[in-house]
Amino acid sequence: MKRIFLSLVAAVSLALPAAAADYTIIAPANPGGGWDQTARSLQSVMQQEGISGNVQVQNVPGAGGTIGLAQFASQSAGNPNALIVGGYVMVGAILTNKSPVTLKDVTPIARLTGEYEAIVVPASSELKTIGDLIAALKADPGAVSWAGGSAGGTDHIAVGLIAKAAGVDPTKINYIAYSGGGEALAAILGAQVTAGISGYGEFEAQVQAGTLRLLAVTSAERMAGVEAPTLKESGLDVVVENWRMVAAAPGLSPEQKAAVSADIEKLATSAGWQEVLKTKGWQDSYLSGDAFDAQLDKDIQATEAVLKDIGLVQ
Template sequence: MRRDTFLKSLAAMAAVGALPLSANAAGPNMKMMIPANPGGGWDTTGRALGKALIDGGQASTVTYDNKGGAAGALGLAQFVSGSKGDPNALMVMGAVMLGGIITGKPPVDLHQATPIARITSEYNVFVLPANSPFKTMADVVAQLKKDPGSVKWGGGSRGSTEHIAAAMIAREVGVDPAKINYVAFRGGGEATAAILGGNVTVGGSGFSEFAEYIKAGKMRPIAVTSGTRLEGSNVPTLKEQGINVEIGNWRGVYGAPGISAAQRKALIDMVLAALKTPAWNEALKKNDWTPAVLSGDAFSKFVDDEFASLRATMVKSGMV
């Protein structure tokens, strides 16, 4: 076929939409707000989703903006004010942000952004530094009962699931939750460094964030917040150890304020398509994430219900 004939046939195919997406029209240039510092669960989730969007052809490029602090409230404020009406903007969020809003009462609210989808769920693990004099959760609880302030709990921002879990543990073992010494960090990377350096007594985060350090013997896992032991793990649950605490950590994405119903649907379809890619399945396995997909209005209702449930738990635990 002559070159000019080939080019004419390409043009004709494009005109009737017969070309594949990659040749016909590139996907949009997406912007991903990650309301946490690099190295934590939201950062890993946002970048994994961005890769899946590109690999699946839903996006041409994805740029990332890390803005940590206040359990995601600082990033949320920037997202709400700077992305109004932008159909190509997404923000990672989750249970931690709800807890932060309850405790911090920031001027911004999740209702100002647009719910898109819940994508994963994960349970927390509590760990000790490798050189800790404590060996088990029972050791930590004994010290907590003796002197609550001497046990430094390290984890994400105030209101995070590990913060709530620490308060619930205290309540369950007869210690005033208001007396726990919780050290909040702006991102998973900071919390990890503090634990590895022995600057906190016990640390908490999503299992995937600590997995490599546990495997390397740099952290000693002492409890998970799930109802039953996690698959492939021998770490005992809190319930097994006589502490009636179970709490999960889910993550999702929101769109910008002021987008139309059609734009919201396009974002939902885009995210759901990305979650079916090999790239996303690889991220699920690598990070031990549990798929927990819920989108659109069902996700909106879930967030409202979860907010009410978390608030009730936090009030009961003396955090609010």
């Protein structure tokens, strides 16, 4: 009888799925920003889809994500239940802040989302097209002021690439960094700057309301439902996507990394995540494994080159 009971227990144990891992996700920014939204979307979908029974989000803001990255790398080593979100802005921040901790000190798992940049001017501006803005930039680079996010971030990099493609010295650009999207938006709407640049989602409501004029987007092809040319259409060979990623802790075994990667793949292919992408207006840029590692290396090298051109990195 005892043997039969043990056999039944063993059979039931084999039939049950492995317990879902609990995760803690570091959002290396203040609540409300892109990384925080990404972390909390991960939290919601992983619990909703049964990928994880319990997901906690912790905000560790500062220095373009490098403070959170350093804390994560030192405090979470070997922990398979710890994750951090990051992205293109972090790549630039690591370089401009000369951060001793880099993405090589964690375990990149996958690129998740992307968002293209938009160039706007206030509705009252005399600049009607991207051609008008580029003509003004060529005539006097310093007289054209750009409002965007943190120095060395995606917005700053995009302006540097635009200047370079237009034949303007990138070190001459007049870029004004704002710590929050709301501050930058107020400066643009108040015509305190010539133009603004950020992810399209940051400006969508104002563009639709007619208070901002959308001049161009940085996608390779026209964005669905967006009435604006790409920079490439306008004769500027520039494509910029502000991507976001998720990484695991350093020091994981191959088996632990594979388990985390499998959970993130389940998330990326779930109906819940696809709904988040649609609701947030994020591009599905999922890329994982060796392909993501190779692309990340390329992006880091390209970013370093651009920041040297702008004069932010020696």
